Amino acid sequence: MQPSLIAANIQCPILSQAKLETREFLVERSRIRRMERGEGIFLHQTPARSCFVVMNGWVKLYRILDSGDEAVLRMHTRGEAFAFADVLRRGDHQYGADAASECLLLEIPADALRQVLNDDPAFGAILLSHSFEQIDALSDQIEALKCQSGIQRVAAFLRYHARPKGNHLFVTLPYEKVLMAAYLGIKPESLSRALAKLRQHGVVAVDGGLEITDQGALDELIASRAVERRMAAR
């Protein structure tokens, strides 16, 4: 087995919970795909022939509306799975998928997934639990879109992606600002204004990213009543 396939085995919560036989069956039939930033993985409303696990980098799930606007539905990163539902329903993809950064994917063919689901009922339970987690994540996103102002959503996004570095928290923006704005449901110019304004709430721009110098101030902003709801508009 390729070393990268072994890594997929460990990193993916769906595979790592499955019994050894099931895991081997799936991984032996899968292949690793290396994608450049912006490369298309599949298009909305095309037949679903494979499903994917992100091993590294970021993937954007999106739809193009009749109006021409692009709705960014989700951003997936390491260990997360997508297109399993489309494959199991034997239908078309419910969204398009692009590489949002350089990324590494495990591509599982539809036949292999269906076969496993047939042979191993426990794998069905793993998928059910994974789909419950997706429902939670989508509900959280709806909660934020309905009840938080634009600047609060930006603040919560930074908080979520912050990692300790020395005495402070540090955020490397996971993908470009235009995409971050689309994901948060604000205009790119609102994102720039929000980032500038966040200086008053303990976030400063430093080399290579942003530093959270006052976590308390940032948390206070996130939990406060959304007084500046105008920013929530795109």
Next chain:
Amino acid sequence: MQPSLIAANIQCPILSQAKLETREFLVERSRIRRMERGEGIFLHQTPARSCFVVMNGWVKLYRILDSGDEAVLRMHTRGEAFAFADVLRRGDHQYGADAASECLLLEIPADALRQVLNDDPAFGAILLSHSFEQIDALSDQIEALKCQSGIQRVAAFLRYHARPKGNHLFVTLPYEKVLMAAYLGIKPESLSRALAKLRQHGVVAVDGGLEITDQGALDELIASRAVERRMAAR
């Protein structure tokens, strides 16, 4: 079996797909609950002891934020199920649920659901497919929140709930306007403004509801680029 339990059997997509034995087992252990508008079904972060199917009326799933704002996550109506994930994870409810109108619920105890999932693997596949539908519905909602202006969301909501009556489409608002505004992620006053403005797009107020006199005009508004994004702000 009570006649209302037989009805539940037919109306619920989860039950109606299950094999006879499974259906009988679940329905015999369930009870019918009649709720008044505004009555609480369960609270967020309380132990999940039952799951529910809506037989009639409307149920609101919501969360209260630290800021005190209420986020309306979903509105469920006839045939739709909720709290299945919470019960299967043996955890707390991920949201609160209230009766949004007078309603009739089928309450299935946690033990009965877990037993069935153990005894009948096909029932797991039914639940998986139901959870995929929920993911679709949540994705649609995110798409609308990110890419449609307030008035477009109101228009799409009316279109979704419109039923033919004579030569026109007619909408009885399914629940009160304050709740409709919260569900759509706009302020109640923005909803009133949007409804007034929709007169120019083929929607007129009539006794007992709204009439869509020009479906083409309404569809055109829904598909147009969101120029009035300011209305999307709460």
